[in-house]
Amino acid sequence: MYSLTKSIIVLVLLFGAVLAYALPLDELVERAPQPNWPAANIEAIGYAGTGCPANTVKITPQNNFEEVKLDFDAYIATIGPNVPVTEHRKNCAITILISHTPGWCVTVYQGYYHGRLQLDSGIKATQQSDYWWDGDTATLASYWEGEIKPEQTYDFIDTVPKQVWSPPNGNSLLKINTQIKLDNSKNPNGEGYITTDSITNKVTHICFLKWKEC
Numbered sequence: 631m632y633s634l635t636k637s638i639i640v641l642v643l644l645f646g647a648v649l650a651y652a653l654p655l656d657e658l659v660e661r662a663p664q665p666n667w668p669a670a671n672i673e674a675i676g677y678a679g680t681g682c683p684a685n686t687v688k689i690t691p692q693n694n695f696e697e698v699k700l701d702f703d704a705y706i707a708t709i710g711p712n713v714p715v716t717e718h719r720k721n722c723a724i725t726i727l728i729s730h731t732p733g734w735c736v737t738v739y740q741g742y743y744h745g746r747l748q749l750d751s752g753i754k755a756t757q758q759s760d761y762w763w764d765g766d767t768a769t770l771a772s773y774w775e776g777e778i779k780p781e782q783t784y785d786f787i788d789t790v791p792k793q794v795w796s797p798p799n800g801n802s803l804l805k806i807n808t809q810i811k812l813d814n815s816k817n818p819n820g821e822g823y824i825t826t827d828s829i830t831n832k833v834t835h836i837c838f839l840k841w842k843e844c
Contacts, residue, residue, distance in 0.1 A: 670695040670730040673801075681705040681720030681810065689726060692836075695736075698726065698804075700835040705745075709753060709812035710821035719811035725803060732800035733843060737793040740838040741770050746783045747824040749776025752817030755824045759808040759835070763796040776822060798844035808835065 670691070677687050686703040707720045728736065738761045747755055758771040768790045796802035810824050 670728055670736075672698075672726060673729045674725075674727040676725040677722055679720070679722035680716070681707075681808075682722035682724075687722065687724070689724070695728070695730075695841075696839055698837045698839065700724065700806075700837070702835070705810065706823060706825035707755075707810045707812050708821075708823040708825075709814050711819055713821075718813075719809060721807065721809040724806040724808070726806075728796075728802045728804060730800055730802065733798050734800075734841055735795040735798050735844040736802055736804075736839050736841050737795045738768065738790055738804070738837045739793055739840045740787055740789050742785075742787050742834070742836040742838070743772070744783075744785050744834040745825060746781055747774060747778060747822070748781040749774060749778045749812075749822035750817060750820035751777040752814070753820045753822040754813040754816070755810070755822065756813070757808075757810050757824065759806060761790065761837070762794055762805050763802060768792050768794045774824075776820070778822075793840070795842075795844070804837075806837070 672689070672691055675689050677689075681704070682702060683704055686705075688699075688701040688703075690699045690701075691697070692699055702722065705720060705722065708717045730736070741759055741761075743757060749755055753776045755774045755776075756771065758769065761768045761770075770788045770790060772786065772788065774784075796804070812822055812824065814820050814822075
């Protein structure tokens with residue numbers, strides 16, 4: 631049997647994540663030193679996927695574009711003997727067009743995740759996010775394995791292992807592909823879910839941005 635504490639230890643060792651429960655975000659994140667970056671604006675937003683139907687995602691820049699916050703209202707994956715296989719994995723593909731002063735580049739250097747989950751013994755949950763502009767892709771992935779009962783809330787920060795920078799032309803299209811999925815291969819009759827927070831009714835994902843002159 632896996633306890634939630636053991637799941638936290640695995641995440642810290644494998645992914646360098648800083649995890650805590652019921653802590654303010656400022657106590658989780660170590661903000662990177664920032665230059666006097668240029669003014670920036672979100673010009674266009676698009677999203678689609680099984681985990682983000684229309685009108686269920688809110689995207690908000692914060693702290694002078696040091697952060698971009700994504701709130702999901704309907705992002706849930708479930709598994710169990712009578713649950714269709716289409717519910718085992720959900721995804722959301724997001725595009726955010728950011729305009730800024732030419733000659734500057736931006737990258738995602740950390741990701742913050744908040745939500746809740748409950749897993750029977752042997753059920754594995756995965757949350758993964760891919761970030762890219764043009765060219766290379768940076769990936770963050772985290773894993774839990776049950777038993778995790780009763781329902782637990784998770785809050786954690788993970789550092790992007792490879793920083794992928796935007797082009798310096800003043801129009802940067804950030805692309806994010808995020809997914810949550812469940813695997814019951816070790817316990818075909820087990821049940822579980824990874825889903826929205828029971829208090830705020832949202833999955834929260836924050837992209838922490840770093841700017842530089844290019």
